[in-house]
Amino acid sequence: MKTLFLILSLLLVTITTNAEPVLDITGEPLIPGAQYYILPIFWGAGGGGLRPGKAGNSTNPVNVLKAFSDLDSGEPVKFTPVPKIGLIPTDTLLHIKFAKTPEGISSGNWITVKDLGETWTVGIGGPQDHEGYETLSGFFKIHKLGYGYKLSFVPYINTALSADIGTSIDNDRKWRLVVTNEQPYPVLFRKAVATSFGI
Structure with missing residues (x-):
């Protein structure tokens, strides 16, 4: 039954839009x-995956x-x-959240925060978790980029506005996600071993 639902969702997305399903590294569609x-497409010097941190x-x-x-x-x-639909097409509006919310944070939901000079960075939680800094909530999108x-x-x-997510190393040598119109961060997706289908 689950397979039939995914096939029907895939057909609906293909028929109604030019979008294609986002695939993980095994070629399977991402499931809400x-x-x-979220891993870098380039390994080694490209670093590792994403996590909440200070x-x-x-x-x-x-x-x-x-x-x-x-x-x-x-x-x-x-x-x-x-x-909400049965799969995740490219270029569609998304909410992203860490599966596990760190202790003391209101949520694992991704937002943007103006806490790196004039640069907007990606954070989690809500305004109450970023006192003293301007925050901006919104959606995220996944776009096809080469092989990733x-x-x-x-x-x-203003959902007509959008900017890419890139990376920047700050003065404390933390590798941060930033909102940029310059160099996007190319990524791949790998399904975690333990999964939960609660949205």
Whole structure:
């Protein structure tokens, strides 16, 4: 039954849009509510996966950081397309959240925070988790990029605007996700061993 539902969802997306399903590294479509690691397409010097961590003046792990080691897959995330459908097409609006919310944080939901000078970075939680900094909530998108994918941010206040998600190393040598119009961060997705289908 689950397989039939996925096939019908795939046909609906193909017929109604030019989008194609986002695939994990095994070639399987990403499923809303399942858990995935977001990994760099380039290993070695490309570093590892994404995880919540502390950066700048934060005292809690409210920043989305990229691991320096390619042996570190990071923490899994869940994707929720808007509207909710049975798979995740490219270029569709999404919510992204870490599957496990760090202790002391309001949620694992991704938002953007202006906490790196004039640069917007990717964080988690809500405004209450980033006191003293401007925050901006919105959607994310996954776009095809060569052999992999890239992420972009779309603010709630104007869904006609969007910017790519890239990476930047800050003064404390933390590898941070940033909102940029320059170099997008090419990624792949690997399904986590333990998955949950609750959205």
